[in-house]
Amino acid sequence: MPRPVPRDQATALRLKWDGEPRRPQPDEHLWPASAWEDCRAAGVFRWVVPPEAGGDGQPADQLLDGCIELARADLTVAFILSQYQAACHRLAAGHPGPRRYLPQLASGEGFTTVGLSHLTTSRQYSTQPAVLAEPTARGYRLTGSIPWVTGGRRATVLILGATLGDGWQFLAAVPAGRPGLSVAASMSLLALNGSETGPVELDGVEISEEEIIAGPQPQVLQTGGTAGTGSLTTTALALGHALACVDQLRKEASLRPALLDFVGTFETDVDSLRHTVLQASRGLAGPEDTAESLRARATSLALNASQAVMTASKGAGFVTGHPASRLAREALFFLVWSCPQAVATQLLRGFSQCEE
Numbered sequence: 001m002p003r004p005v006p007r008d009q010a011t012a013l014r015l016k017w018d019g020e021p022r023r024p025q026p027d028e029h030l031w032p033a034s035a036w037e038d039c040r041a042a043g044v045f046r047w048v049v050p051p052e053a054g055g056d057g058q059p060a061d062q063l064l065d066g067c068i069e070l071a072r073a074d075l076t077v078a079f080i081l082s083q084y085q086a087a088c089h090r091l092a093a094g095h096p097g098p099r100r101y102l103p104q105l106a107s108g109e110g111f112t113t114v115g116l117s118h119l120t121t122s123r124q125y126s127t128q129p130a131v132l133a134e135p136t137a138r139g140y141r142l143t144g145s146i147p148w149v150t151g152g153r154r155a156t157v158l159i160l161g162a163t164l165g166d167g168w169q170f171l172a173a174v175p176a177g178r179p180g181l182s183v184a185a186s187m188s189l190l191a192l193n194g195s196e197t198g199p200v201e202l203d204g205v206e207i208s209e210e211e212i213i214a215g216p217q218p219q220v221l222q223t224g225g226t227a228g229t230g231s232l233t234t235t236a237l238a239l240g241h242a243l244a245c246v247d248q249l250r251k252e253a254s255l256r257p258a259l260l261d262f263v264g265t266f267e268t269d270v271d272s273l274r275h276t277v278l279q280a281s282r283g284l285a286g287p288e289d290t291a292e293s294l295r296a297r298a299t300s301l302a303l304n305a306s307q308a309v310m311t312a313s314k315g316a317g318f319v320t321g322h323p324a325s326r327l328a329r330e331a332l333f334f335l336v337w338s339c340p341q342a343v344a345t346q347l348l349r350g351f352s353q354c355e356e
C-alpha cells in the first residue's frame with residue numbers, strides 16, 4: 001500500500017474540524033479528546049514511528065509539512081503531537097529495550113511525552129540539576145522536579161532526562177505508574193491550556209539499566225532524534241499558526257476587500273518560508289537558513305500575522321471568545337516554548353532594533 005501523505009491527512013482533519021460548529025471558548029482549556037481521537041483514526045500517530053515498529057516512518061519533509069497543516073487546523077493538538085513525536089524520535093533512535101513501546105504508541109493504545117527541557121533551555125542558571133540521578137545496583141534513583149511536561153497525566157510512558165553527579169546526562173523511558181513519580185496539577189497558561197502542561201515530580205524513582213534510551217554522556221540531547229530545542233518541528237508549528245492567522249484575515253477580508261492586499265503579502269511570506277523550511281529538512285538550505293534563523297523568522301511571522309488579525313478585527317477581536325484574541329495569545333507561545341538563547345536574542349534584536 002502506498003505511504004499516506006501527512007499533509008493530505010492533516011488537511012482532511014482541518015476541513016472536518018472547520019466544518020463543525022464553532023466550539024465554545026471554554027473548550028480551549030480542555031484536553032482536545034475528540035480531535036485527538038480523530039488524529040488516531042486518521043493514522044497521525046504513525047507518522048513518526050518506523051515501519052518495523054508499526055508506523056509509517058515518514059521522511060522529515062513530509063512530517064514537517066503535515067505538522068504545519070495540523071498547526072493551522074488546531075495549535076493545541078499540533079503542539080501535543082509535537083511532544084509525542086519528540087518522545088517517539090528519542091525512543092526510535094535509542095537503545096533497543098525501550099523501543100518496545102513504539103507499536104502501542106503508533107496504534108494510539110498508549111501516549112508518550114517528554115520532560116527534557118531542564119537539560120537544555122529551562123533552569124540553566126541553576127547550579128543544581130533539576131533531576132539528579134544516583135547509581136543503584138540495578139540502575140539509577142531519580143530525584144527532582146521536571147518543570148514542563150505536556151500531557152503528563154495522559155502518558156502511559158514518559159521520556160525523561162536526568163543528570164548524574166559528574167554532569168553526564170541520560171534519557172530514560174519511565175512508565176507512568178512507577179512509584180515516586182507524580183504528575184502535578186497543570187499550570188494555568190496564557191494559551192494552550194488544553195495541553196495540560198505542568199511539572200512532574202520524582203521522589204526516589206527507581207529505574208533499571210534497560211530503561212535507558214541514551215547516555216549517560218555529556219549533552220545527551222545533542223545526539224539521536226531530530227526534534228531538539230528550536231528544531232524545525234517548532235518552526236513548522238509557528239508557520240502553521242501564521243497560516244491559521246492568514247485564514248482568519250481572509251475571513252475578515254471577505255467583508256472588507258481592502259484587507260486583501262495584506263492577505264496576499266502574508267501568504268507569499270508564509271509560502272516562501274514554508275518552502276525554505278522544507279528544503280532545510282532535505283539538507284538543501286542556504287548557509288543563511290540555519291535552524292535558529294528559520295525559527296526566529298517563523299516566530300516573527302506568526303506574531304505579525306496574529307497582530308494583523310487583531311488590527312483587522314478591531315474592538316471585537318479584543319473581546320474574549322473572538323478568534324483574534326485566541327490567535328494573538330497563542331502566537332506569544334512561540335516566544336517562550338523551546339526557544340534557545342540564540343533565537344531569543346535574534347527576536348530581542350528585532351523588537352528593540354538594537355544593532356548586533
Ligand SMILES: Cc1cc2nc3c(=O)[nH]c(=O)nc-3n(C[C@H](O)[C@H](O)[C@H](O)COP(=O)(O)OP(=O)(O)OC[C@H]3O[C@@H](n4cnc5c(N)ncnc54)[C@H](O)[C@@H]3O)c2cc1C
Pocket residue numbers: 083113114115116117118121122123124125147148149150151189192197336337338339
Ligand atoms: C506551554 C509550554 C509547554 C511546554 N512543554 C514542554 C514539554 O512537554 N516538555 C519539555 O521538555 N519542555 C516543555 N516546555 C519547556 C520549553 O521547551 C522551554 O524549556 C521553556 O519554555 C523555557 O522557559 P523556562 O521558564 O523554563 O526558562 P528558565 O530559563 O528556567 O526561566 C525561568 C525563570 O527564571 C528566570 N531566569 C532566567 N535566567 C536566569 C538567571 N540567569 N538568573 C536568575 N533567574 C533567571 C527567568 O526570568 C524566568 O522567569 C514547555 C513550555 C511551555 C511554555
